[in-house]
Amino acid sequence: MEDALLIARLQFAFTIMYHYLFPQLTMGLGLLIVAMKWIALRRNDERYNEAARFWGKIFAINFAMGVVTGIPMEFQFGTNWAKFSTFAGGVIGQTLAMEGMFAFFLESSFLGLFIFGEKKLGPRGHFGAALAVFLGSWISGYFIVATNAWMQNPVGYAVAPDGTVHVNDFWALLLNPWLGWQYVHTMIGSVITASFVLAAVGAYYVLTDKHAEYGKVFLRIAVIAGVVSSILVAFPTGDAQVKNVYKYQPVTFAAMEGIFETKEGVELVLIGQPDMEKMKIDNPLYVPNFLSFLTHFSWQAEIKGLQAFPKDQWPTNIPLLYYSYHIMVGLGTIFIAIMAVSVLLLWRKRFFANRQILWVLMLSFPFPYIANTAGWATAELGRQPWLVYGLMRTAEGVSPTVSAGNSLFTLLGFLGLYFVIGVLFLLLVIKKINQGPA
Amino acid sequence: METLWFVIVAFMLAMYVILDGFDLGAGIIHLFAAKNQNERRTILNAIGPVWDGNEVWLLAAGGSLYFAFPKLYASSFSGFYLPLIIVLWLLILRALGIEFRHQVQNPLWKSFWDTSFSVGSILLSIFFGAALGNVVRGVPLNKDGYFFEPLWTTFTVVPEAGILDWFTVVMGLVGFFTLTSHGSNFIALKTEGDLQKRARSIAAMAWWGVLVGSIVAFISTWSIRPQIWQNYSDHPLGYVFPLLGMLGLVGMTVYNRSGKDTFAFLSSSLFIGGMLASTAFGLYPNVLPASTDPEYSLTIYNTAAQEYGLTVGLTWWLMGIMLATGYFVFVYRSFRGKVVLPAEESGY
Numbered sequence: 001m002e003d004a005l006l007i008a009r010l011q012f013a014f015t016i017m018y019h020y021l022f023p024q025l026t027m028g029l030g031l032l033i034v035a036m037k038w039i040a041l042r043r044n045d046e047r048y049n050e051a052a053r054f055w056g057k058i059f060a061i062n063f064a065m066g067v068v069t070g071i072p073m074e075f076q077f078g079t080n081w082a083k084f085s086t087f088a089g090g091v092i093g094q095t096l097a098m099e100g101m102f103a104f105f106l107e108s109s110f111l112g113l114f115i116f117g118e119k120k121l122g123p124r125g126h127f128g129a130a131l132a133v134f135l136g137s138w139i140s141g142y143f144i145v146a147t148n149a150w151m152q153n154p155v156g157y158a159v160a161p162d163g164t165v166h167v168n169d170f171w172a173l174l175l176n177p178w179l180g181w182q183y184v185h186t187m188i189g190s191v192i193t194a195s196f197v198l199a200a201v202g203a204y205y206v207l208t209d210k211h212a213e214y215g216k217v218f219l220r221i222a223v224i225a226g227v228v229s230s231i232l233v234a235f236p237t238g239d240a241q242v243k244n245v246y247k248y249q250p251v252t253f254a255a256m257e258g259i260f261e262t263k264e265g266v267e268l269v270l271i272g273q274p275d276m277e278k279m280k281i282d283n284p285l286y287v288p289n290f291l292s293f294l295t296h297f298s299w300q301a302e303i304k305g306l307q308a309f310p311k312d313q314w315p316t317n318i319p320l321l322y323y324s325y326h327i328m329v330g331l332g333t334i335f336i337a338i339m340a341v342s343v344l345l346l347w348r349k350r351f352f353a354n355r356q357i358l359w360v361l362m363l364s365f366p367f368p369y370i371a372n373t374a375g376w377a378t379a380e381l382g383r384q385p386w387l388v389y390g391l392m393r394t395a396e397g398v399s400p401t402v403s404a405g406n407s408l409f410t411l412l413g414f415l416g417l418y419f420v421i422g423v424l425f426l427l428l429v430i431k432k433i434n435q436g437p438a
Numbered sequence: 439m440e441t442l443w444f445v446i447v448a449f450m451l452a453m454y455v456i457l458d459g460f461d462l463g464a465g466i467i468h469l470f471a472a473k474n475q476n477e478r479r480t481i482l483n484a485i486g487p488v489w490d491g492n493e494v495w496l497l498a499a500g501g502s503l504y505f506a507f508p509k510l511y512a513s514s515f516s517g518f519y520l521p522l523i524i525v526l527w528l529l530i531l532r533a534l535g536i537e538f539r540h541q542v543q544n545p546l547w548k549s550f551w552d553t554s555f556s557v558g559s560i561l562l563s564i565f566f567g568a569a570l571g572n573v574v575r576g577v578p579l580n581k582d583g584y585f586f587e588p589l590w591t592t593f594t595v596v597p598e599a600g601i602l603d604w605f606t607v608v609m610g611l612v613g614f615f616t617l618t619s620h621g622s623n624f625i626a627l628k629t630e631g632d633l634q635k636r637a638r639s640i641a642a643m644a645w646w647g648v649l650v651g652s653i654v655a656f657i658s659t660w661s662i663r664p665q666i667w668q669n670y671s672d673h674p675l676g677y678v679f680p681l682l683g684m685l686g687l688v689g690m691t692v693y694n695r696s697g698k699d700t701f702a703f704l705s706s707s708l709f710i711g712g713m714l715a716s717t718a719f720g721l722y723p724n725v726l727p728a729s730t731d732p733e734y735s736l737t738i739y740n741t742a743a744q745e746y747g748l749t750v751g752l753t754w755w756l757m758g759i760m761l762a763t764g765y766f767v768f769v770y771r772s773f774r775g776k777v778v779l780p781a782e783e784s785g786y
Contacts, residue, residue, distance in 0.1 A: 060537070061537070061538075061541070064533060064534060064537040064538070065534075067490065067493075067533065068529065068530040068533045068534060069530070071496075071497065071526060071529060071530075072523075072526045074497060074500055074501065074504075075500070075515060075522060075523075075526055077504065077511075077515075078504070078511045078512055078514070078515025078516060078522075079515045079516055079518075079519050079522055079523065080516070081512075082512035082513065082515065082516035082584065083512070084512075085504065085508055085511055085512035085515075086508055086509050086512040086513075088508075089504055089505070089508020089509070089511060089512065089743065090508055090743040090744060090747055091747075093501075093504045093505030093506070093508055093743060093747070094505060094747060094750070094751065096501050096504055096505065097498070097501035097502050097504060097505035097751070097755075098501075098754060098758070099501065100494065100497045100498035100500070100501035100502070101498055101501070101502075101754065101755060101757075101758025101759070101761075101762065102754075102758055102761070104494040104497055104498065105491065105494055105498065105758070105761065105762040105765055105766075106761070106765065108490040108491040108493075108494045109491050109762075109765035109766065109768070109769045110765070111490065112486070112487035112488065112490065112491070112769065112773075113487070113769065113772060116486070116487055116780075116785065117487075117772060120772060160744065164508075164509075166743060166744040166746065166747055167744075167746065167747045167750070168746055170750045399512075399516035399519070399584075400516075400582070400584050401516055401517060401519075401580075401584045401585060401586035402516050402519050402586060403586075406519055406520060406586075407519075409520070410519075410520070410523040413523070413527060417527055417530065417531075421530065421534060424534075424538065428538060428541050428542065431541070431542060432541070
């Protein structure tokens with residue numbers, strides 16, 4: 001059963017990380033396309049309509065990938081995590097079913113209209129279709145994050161005689177104190193990805209002097225959206241989310257910050273390697289007393305370290321959790337710097353001639369993907385060893401009848417299939433980018 | 439309340455089979471009915487704007503099943519592990535076939551995705567039929583309500599049967615012929631000229647397959663799961679469902695011959711809906727019968743979520759279904775009428 005558990009976890013981890021490469025772009029891009037359509041409508045500027053058409057194509061390809069890799073996620077709750085579904089279906093069935101009813105129908109219906117119905121709908125109708133697609137994708141995100149928030153911080157449930165849990169307060173589930181900041185933080189993270197992708201394509205066009213006129217349109221939208229979202233993702237949303245972790249999962253907080261001992265005036269570790277044998281951070285670069293200040297607004301406040309908690313409550317893989325969190329935060333800080341410099345240059349009208357910053361923007365687009373993935377890895381590794389925090393351990397949730405051999409077969413199948421469709425996807429996107437807007 | 443949700447979930451699954459069924463059917467005949475590039479593009483443009491919305495019914499039905507009967511979802515999805523994951527792979531290849539094919543003007547690229555779209559559709563129609571066969575036949579549930587079925591064992595109907603035995607293969611073929619006919623009716627309805635003629639003649643051929651398959655399935659169900667008739671003898675009103683199905687079956691061939699494609703399509707929809715409703719009526723209140731010990735069978739009562747959740751769910755489900763109906767009416771109205779092939783760049 002050990003092997004079966006490991007393979008089920010690997011399969012979920014792989015398929016969810018791969019899946020989230022696509023929605024994180026489409027959710028952010030949906031918003032930026034709405035902005036393009038809005039500007040086009042207000043200023044009657046055809047360039048923005050053409051930009052929206054071009055990004056609509058990229059959106060559609062990513063959306064298709066997101067849909068087809070998303071269906072396996074819903075299925076895997078049943079196929080690989082049957083015990084978990086039996087246990088928690090009475091609660092998270094609510095949010096998952098609502099996602100289907102309120103988000104999927106909306107976005108799938110209007111995407112076809114957005115892509116193929118511009119002539120039929122007219123400018124206002126087409127703006128409306130873009131808005132509907134954007135709303136659909138953000139509603140979808142809400143219900144998914146609500147599901148995850150319940151697993152992080154279970155609320156609004158009662159335990160039935162057979163040991164399964166069932167919702168007994170619908171609004172508590174939808175207004176989980178964990179949920180609000182996590183949702184906004186996640187959505188803004190997706191806007192960062194979209195901004196950097198927009199900026200990279202724009203910088204490529206300007207640097208190669210191909211479709212340079214559109215390149216400038218893209219860059220202008222991208223750096224303004226980019227600077228706002230990079231700041232908002234750190235403050236207030238990221239900061240508030242970390243405080244939630246501190247409040248509801250203090251042991252996770254200690255692990256991700258790399259705090260072993262309980263003491264007053266705790267430093268903020270910026271870089272360093274956790275040594276789990278000696279229970280310390282090697283080669284630390286830190287700001288003294290700063291973590292106490294960030295969490296309590298007091299330089300001398302006490303914070304509990306890992307050693308204050310029993311070992312069976314510790315996250316299973318502390319170094320990986322620590323690194324995921326630090327990669328996310330480190331990259332997030334760099335995003336603010338890049339986007340702030342870009343906006344400054346744009347304001348001083350020196351942006352489009354500055355080849356250095358355009359090179360940086362062109363090459364930076366992979367990093368928001370890494371940061372968003374690392375952020376989710378932090379949430380999920382931080383929840384371990386629990387599947388539902390405090391209620392069900394991960395090892396208890398796996399399907400009882402699916403053997404390791406069968407799940408390895410499907411894991412290998414997913415690896416192969418996703419590799420092939422990933423290559424074809426990249427070919428297609430590169431081709432669209434080279435074609436450029438008409 | 440459990441019964442109400444049983445009806446809702448069954449309704450959503452039937453909607454899925456009827457709606458995604460016609461674009462699966464279009465995929466089945468894609469390689470055979472369409473002889474050249476323009477005809478293939480016509481088929482894809484006929485289903486292009488709607489297939490994704492149709493497939494959402496699978497997700498929404500799955501979500502509702504998970505919500506209303508979590509234990510059933512857990513047990514059946516883990517028990518049907520391999521076929522379900524294979525269904526996922528086929529759905530992926532098929533969907534990307536539709537969406538990626540038109541993006542690159544290269545004959546090899548197009549051939550690759552044409553094949554992946556069509557083969558995916560054919561295998562999916564067989565798997566869905568076989569899945570229904572498994573539910574009717576029963577599965578080897580243990581006392582905890584879980585089971586695991588390999589893809590096949592001996593192809594005979596025994597308690598330890600695999601997903602595929604002769605009975606479920608028959609059901610798979612019924613699914614294949616039904617969706618072929620259903621999809622051909624839709625394509626005939628949306629097209630003109632040679633393609634329309636070919637779609638009509640495929641629908642006519644597939645109809646014989648549906649007829650023969652249904653008779654075989656009917657007789658073998660009688661011998662494999664006679665309990666399914668219990669509900670009918672208790673509540674003769676239930677006979678209305680098979681009657682509607684048979685009416686649809688007759689309508690399919692009558693309207694196919696007279697060239698009334700809209701009515702032929704409505705008839706095949708009625709046939710699918712009637713037959714699924716008949717099965718659901720016969721199974722109730724079982725949702726997954728056990729082939730091991732009738733005591734272990736999963737019913738709506740031992741798998742349902744609790745009263746509070748089901749009641750709250752009814753409120754938002756009604757809101758959601760009204761919205762979804764609105765979108766569907768709007769989208770299908772926007773794309774009504776025969777397919778007019780758009781320029782290469784702006785369509786499928």
